[in-house]
Amino acid sequence: MRPVRGRLAPSPTGDMHVGNAFSALLAWSSVRARSGVVVMRMEDLDLPRVRPGSAERILEDLEWLGLDWDEGPIYQSDRFSRYDAAFMELKQAGRVYPCFCSRKDVAAAASAPQEPGDELRYPGTCRGLGSDQAVERVKRERHVWRFRVEAPCGPPFRDLVYGNQGGPGTPPPGDFIVRRYNGTSSYHLAVTVDDMEMGISEVVRGDDLLPSAARQILLFEALGGEPPAYGHVPLILGEDGARMSKRHRSVTVRELREAGWSSSRLIDELLELLGPGGSSGLDRLDAMKSGFRLNQVKGRKDGIIWGSGAPDKSS
Numbered sequence: 001m002r003p004v005r006g007r008l009a010p011s012p013t014g015d016m017h018v019g020n021a022f023s024a025l026l027a028w029s030s031v032r033a034r035s036g037v038v039v040m041r042m043e044d045l046d047l048p049r050v051r052p053g054s055a056e057r058i059l060e061d062l063e064w065l066g067l068d069w070d071e072g073p074i075y076q077s078d079r080f081s082r083y084d085a086a087f088m089e090l091k092q093a094g095r096v097y098p099c100f101c102s103r104k105d106v107a108a109a110a111s112a113p114q115e116p117g118d119e120l121r122y123p124g125t126c127r128g129l130g131s132d133q134a135v136e137r138v139k140r141e142r143h144v145w146r147f148r149v150e151a152p153c154g155p156p157f158r159d160l161v162y163g164n165q166g167g168p169g170t171p172p173p174g175d176f177i178v179r180r181y182n183g184t185s186s187y188h189l190a191v192t193v194d195d196m197e198m199g200i201s202e203v204v205r206g207d208d209l210l211p212s213a214a215r216q217i218l219l220f221e222a223l224g225g226e227p228p229a230y231g232h233v234p235l236i237l238g239e240d241g242a243r244m245s246k247r248h249r250s251v252t253v254r255e256l257r258e259a260g261w262s263s264s265r266l267i268d269e270l271l272e273l274l275g276p277g278g279s280s281g282l283d284r285l286d287a288m289k290s291g292f293r294l295n296q297v298k299g300r301k302d303g304i305i306w307g308s309g310a311p312d313k314s315s
């Protein structure tokens with residue numbers, strides 16, 4: 001049997017917070033517990049958002065936590081030509097079309113309820129443009145390229161934490177962006193090409209990305225690849241109940257290190273967040289390495305509060 005291949009895929013847009021550390025810990029443990037291969041992929045796709053030095057700091061933090069990898073780091077910024085090639089393949093197969101709508105147009109369209117996740121459901125305004133007209137407008141107008149979703153329903157798959165998703169009766173995702181205004185690949189296309197070419201068989205990440213899995217599965221199918229298994233894990237919230245993000249005030253691994261926390265203390269605190277049913281006997285990295293299974297994680301769309309993480313309480 002082929003070994004499981006998982007990945008750690010941080011975005012170098014700021015220091016890693018405890019929520020990032022939590023999903024990385026579970027992704028890593030799930031692979032290591034089955035003697036699999038961990039690929040390190042630095043998701044520096046969105047160059048204007050990348051902070052200088054952030055990638056190095058994240059790699060250091062992961063090493064400090066004891067989360068190692070076998071391949072990489074592979075930088076997305078070195079792979080733009082791969083994403084372009086995949087885009088051309090989709091284009092030649094007629095799976096994409098140019099879209100001239102602004103974000104404002106999409107938001108204003110009456111039939112555009114917000115899709116879960118960060119994207120607006122596209123109402124399909126530019127889907128039916130004749131090809132001559134589209135070719136002409138592409139030369140002159142600002143545009144993105146969207147993937148034409150032909151599926152009648154959300155693609156069915158079994159999430160390793162949240163169970164069955166998609167299938168008959170569920171709405172398919174709206175046509176989504178694969179190439180942005182500036183000609184670079186979207187997150188969905190880059191991640192799919194990467195997961196496909198790196199032979200990733202298991203993706204474990206925060207459950208804010210659960211709606212992304214449907215889009216990525218459709219791209220896998222269009223590009224002739226086999227989608228990995230997906231497991232989406234709960235997000236960690238700040239003490240105020242707000243989602244931790246690199247923009248919002250969040251507790252970073254750095255801060256805790258600087259406040260004198262040991263890595264095993266942080267690992268213990270993170271594992272405690274899994275709850276009594278999920279974490280029994282798994283209070284050490286070694287135990288995670290040998291016995292962890294993702295089905296020990298319970299889905300919680302409302303997130304898990306990080307109660308003890310403020311550095312000033314660490315003494």
Ligand code: GLU
Binds near residue numbers: 011204209
């Ligand atoms: N780079 C994304 C993040 O740091 C993860 C994307 C993914 O796992 O597909 O949240």
